[in-house]
Amino acid sequence: MAHHDDLIAQDILAYLDVQENKSFLRFITCGSVDDGKSTLIGRLLYDSKLIYEDQLESIERDSKKFGTQGEGIDFALLVDGLAAEREQGITIDVAYRFFSTDKRKFIVADTPGHEQYTRNMATGASTADVAILLIDARHGVQVQTRRHSIIASLLGIKHIVVAINKMDLVDFSQSTFNKIEEEYRAFAQELDFANITCIPMSALNGDNIIDKSENTPWYQGQSLMRFLETVDVSEDETKGNFRLPVQWVNRPNLDFRGFSGTIASGQIKPGDEIIAIPSGKRSHVKAIVTMDGDLESAQKHQAITLTLTDEIDISRGDMICGVDNPSAQSDQFLSKLLWMSDKPLLPGRTYLMKTTNKTIPVTVTDLKHKINVNDFSHEAGKTLALNEVGVCNLSLDQAIAFDPYKENRNTGSFILIDRHSNETVGMGLLDFSLRRASNVVWQELEIGQAERANQKRQKPALLWFTGLSGSGKSTIANLVEKKLFDMGHHTYILDGDNVRHGLNKDLGFTEADRVENIRRVGEVAKLMTDAGLIVLASFISPFRAERQMARRLIDEGRFIEIFIDTSLATAEKRDVKGLYAKARRGEIKNFTGIDSEYQAPKNPELRIATESMTADEAAEKIVSYLSDQGLLRARASADNWQI
């Protein structure tokens, strides 16, 4: 075989050392049917003398049986390994071949050209650094050439070689070459390739494969092999944001709890602070455990097991990130999709989405448009058929940690699986989250409560007015809101009137319903404070537990419980709405103070004794309190808050 290196015979250990430190390259060959992809690989292997004698013998035998080259060797037979492929002379599925030169090791995936088998081309492309796109010089750029280019670009391949093949059949015409190069470059302007290299060649005869051909004296560039040996695809694997998608939790015994996975990007060292997404819990790396001993550091591509200094709950599907720039999380995405099943995509149907470490039910909620592979135009469509590319909205059953595919190939990609047949029906790339508050860790750059509040130049807070019916909660709350509004604050009142008619109209006044009523109000109030508002919630809210629940939803110091303290006798005497009378007559059940308990607050932030002050005095007292707590702008100099 081709290991024609003197070092093998002279100093095998030195040779092995060289081998170990060789760089390596994964590439694919793609393009339209009969453009000569398999022949090219066969030629690369043959000319690099990488074919064993017994393999060559059997190829020679098969060439006579199935070959398309008469008595000559049909190199395609070296790669077309399936009986059906050899009989039909086509490539059905991707074949992986391995070879090395004295410069590099190569893994090449030979992918099929038939449109029917495009998904197999995508299979090969998903792990490649370089794509060799073959074009038959006689036919020029074809639909399949374009389709494969788009898929290669979608999958993040940066380096493309346009191998303009079968030049022998067009008399090595430079103008033919130029014409195709122009056409391709014009088309590829829309694509995301870092560089495009065009090479005129004949795979069958070996022109410009290993060495520069004498048949193309006008061609100044490199031979294909020279290009493959020198193209720079290296990256600094220690750079980038640290991501460890947790694949498996390692628990050999009660004393050891490790998190195993393959590092998707970045580097990690013992002592580094980490954050787990989605929980947002933080800890530090205790050790990077391997069978060969603990590591001092680990980087992208390494399969490791981390132990942490704290017992935090992490399971498969979670992402361990560095604290500087952790993954976002979301359950709503805009995504690109390549459909790979004979049965069309059905928006609305639930599929399974599998990301690098998590499987979750997902629905395509909206197919925004299809992408025409010929000219990138957007086409309207209700479904995606086999091999079609589209842009769509996805809705997941639960949030996942992710990065946009453009930023991270490992944490921004997914496949779709049919729930019934278990087939892989699609592949996709996450573009971005459709939710804004997608980040549990409140990164600086994300829009969070602080940003929204800053924009309103105020501090959000929840003023919780509790007290008996008729105690004066709503009256006082309205006055407070008016004062705050006059000061330029953004406010909102939640009370029984605007909640029980809408959000909570399904609820009655049983104890269970009262609890649910307050729970919902608490959650809504939380969202509103999150939006930066000062919220005034005015509810009887008779039970301590529920008021406590609402308090827990809000940041400390931002929940102000205001007890509107009016005795039952006074409230009943006022009886503005005539409710007490009805309750006494038994026409209303579960009326607080009559046949349902009111649990007065033990330590409210403020207690307003309505029997000793007017409503306006009460409102003034509340505003003064808020001001003293630093929650409001100084009344005299609102300008201090100007940015």
Added chain:
Amino acid sequence: MTQIPEILKRADVLAAQTGQSLSTISRKLMNDGKGLSRLKSGGQCTLKTLNAMLSILDQLEKSAGISTPSHIITDANLLPPTSLTHLQRLEAESIHIMREVAAQCENPVMLYSVGKDSSVMLHLAQKAFFPSKPPFPFLHVDTGWKFKEMIRFRDQRAKDLGMKLLVHMNPEGLADGVGPFSHGSAVHTDIMKTQGLKQALNKYKFDAAFGGARRDEEKSRAKERVFSFRNAQHRWDPKNQRPELWNIYNTRVAKGESMRVFPLSNWTELDIWQYIYKENIAIPDLYLAAKRPVVERDGVLIMVDDDRMEIGPDEVVEEKMVRFRTLGCYPLTGAVESEAATLPEIIQEMLLTTTSERQGRVIDNDGGASMEDKKQEGYF
């Protein structure tokens, strides 16, 4: 627009260097054959066009050898110092595959055939789950005709590592006395290996089985996925394989169906040997050259491993320095004459040899698609 004169100058140089006309260059740059001459006579273009021209011009100059492209490295044969080596990448990939099976499949098993690839796979499984033990049993499908040394080595490894080892031998085949000498290689392999394997997988209801096959071994293997789906009859449908993207593997199967999983798919024979050497992995002595009793039969050296092998009247048992490149049933495994008694010597010999490793296997030469047929039937 001071760049226009510069572009025109560079276009002229490019035209002269490549022997192309200026209008050809113009078409490549601007998709317009007359564009450059218009610019020459004082025409203007948009900034967007200008930038597009500059970028294409860069690329054209690079491929014409006028400038050194930034994506080309002169010393590509050296890895950047921060990069993992090829072997480290392969190791990580295999470990990732094994963990995925452990996390996603209900009842996996690792096929253990005692050979060098199995030895590497076993070693990787220990690494993948350390400090836990591999969370699945190992299965050896014994045909009753393996080298004695293989069985001894197998039992020793199981003992040393405390691995859960299941051994299955087709009971019907055993009762019928099926063997390669009496029934021929095809029948023996089918009944004792393929059927035996299927029996074992059915018996224990495994939904995933690791195998040590590599894509560089044989041309139908080169086509197989890492996660290779099998229907309830254990059949492989090579024309209808699931797409397999990135390192996201679809592990889902219905009841009765299963996965064959090949964590060594992207390893080559050299990678395997180099890894065994580097990691000091135990392998059976049969791989190393030693004096062994052999008979030449149909041009193949067969080792006389026990007295079930009848020696024909014209045959002579000779003591020869031989070793084996692959291990299997001894009557079906050809020895090679060799002096290589250490790992580096084996690697050296392998690199200098001119035949592939499967050449010593009697079963592969039945026909071009033979392996594919066997795989479709459920062979590993």
